[in-house]
Amino acid sequence: MKFVHVLTCFAIALGFCDAASAQSTRIPVVAAENFYGDVVRQLGGDYVQVTSILSNPDDDPHLFEASPKTARALQHAALIVYNGADYDPWMDKLLGASKGNTKRTVIVAAQLVDKKSGDNPHLWYDPKTMPTVARAVSEYLVKTDPSHKSDYDARLATFLDALKAIDTRVSTLKSHYKGVPVTATEPVFGYMADAIGFERCNEHFQLAAMNETEPSAADIAAFEKDLRERRVHVLIYNSQATGPMTRRMLAIAKEAHVPSISVTETLPAGKTFQQWQLLQLNNLADALQGWQSK
Incomplete structure (x- = not known):
């Protein structure tokens, strides 16, 4: 049994099987931007392992260059979340170069909110974006790990409820300005x-x-x-x-x-x-x- 467990972990590490299928292993997620990564963490809790690519608030995102480390993280991710609309064009190139992982799911915020190349790509500042992204992520988590559906549903409800404070602040500012x-x-x-x-x-x-x-x-x-x-x-x-x-x-x-x-x-x-x-x-x-x- 110990030998089988070792082989299972080795296969997961190499990306040969879906990490979500092993109950003792968290779902590997890669987010191009750390605000999407934070949302995934809030929705997935201890059931997800999130790696965010753009995560330093002191760096200019426009100057980012992908590295082999980034490519490796994408290769083994079960879920990938990124912005789209030409904000992170390096993601398309990296995903195209890592086609070996056929089981992964990709969520692109721009596609969810009907934005395209040429539109303002800073979609996370639209109050309508994150609820849409959160629902898509939660749907994936429930489908991939149905045994924890009640927890995922509760986390989604908590997250959406927390966003109401932003909507209230926006409404107040709008009433005055x-x-x-x-x-x-x-x-x-x-x-x-x-x-x-x-x-x-x-x-x-x-x-x-x-x-x-x-x-x-x-x-x-x-x-x-x-x-x-x-x-x-x-x-x-x-x-x-x-x-x-x-x-x-x-x-x-x-x-x-x-x-x-x-x-x-x-x-x-x-x-x-x-x-x-x-x-x-x-x-x-x-x-x-x-x-x-x-």
């Missing part, structure tokens, strides 16, 4: 800004930054004018991609007493997805109140 003009260095926060009902300014500038191209002189001038004349109530910037142009706009905003808040593309250490989103929304509320006090 719908139509208020705001600006940003990138469209990272775009979906959330739309959910609140902001008037989003300088979108051409933001798209250029997202696509890593130079904004036009006219777009730069318009951005600076909005800040200097306090036509916008807050400047939202991506603290993981603070190049010279972002630092320039932050300096102008500070001189003009336009509040600024940072948002990130990666979940900060020690935070759940819900805590992260609420923290940023609370910072936004403080910044908007700060503009009014000037």
Whole structure:
């Protein structure tokens, strides 16, 4: 019996069998981004083993390069979750190169919410995205490990209930600030800004930054004018991609007493997805109140 157990574990390690089929082994999951990984952990608890590829909030996700270690993790994953919509194009290449694992399931957030190449890829800032992703992940877990269905169902209900705090905060902000003009260095926060009902300014500038191209002189001038004349109530910037142009706009905003808040593309250490989103929304509320006090 001991010999059989050793062979079973060896086969699982090599990816020759589905890890979920062994009751003593957790379901191996790879998430391209750590906020999706956090959601899987909340839904799967001790029954999942999650590896997140993008996990450092101090790194610029746009500069990420896949490594052999990343490819190995994908090779042995039973479930893979990634963003799509060209946010993590390296995932398609890695999955194409690791076709040996035919039993794996792939969940792509963009496909679940009908987003495609060319759309704003920062889907996790849309309040509708995570409930949809969570339901898809939970459905997979129940199908793969039906003996723990009651636990998975309870965890999904708890997660969805926790998201209500975000919806409530968005609704409150919308009731006070719908139509208020705001600006940003990138469209990272775009979906959330739309959910609140902001008037989003300088979108051409933001798209250029997202696509890593130079904004036009006219777009730069318009951005600076909005800040200097306090036509916008807050400047939202991506603290993981603070190049010279972002630092320039932050300096102008500070001189003009336009509040600024940072948002990130990666979940900060020690935070759940819900805590992260609420923290940023609370910072936004403080910044908007700060503009009014000037």
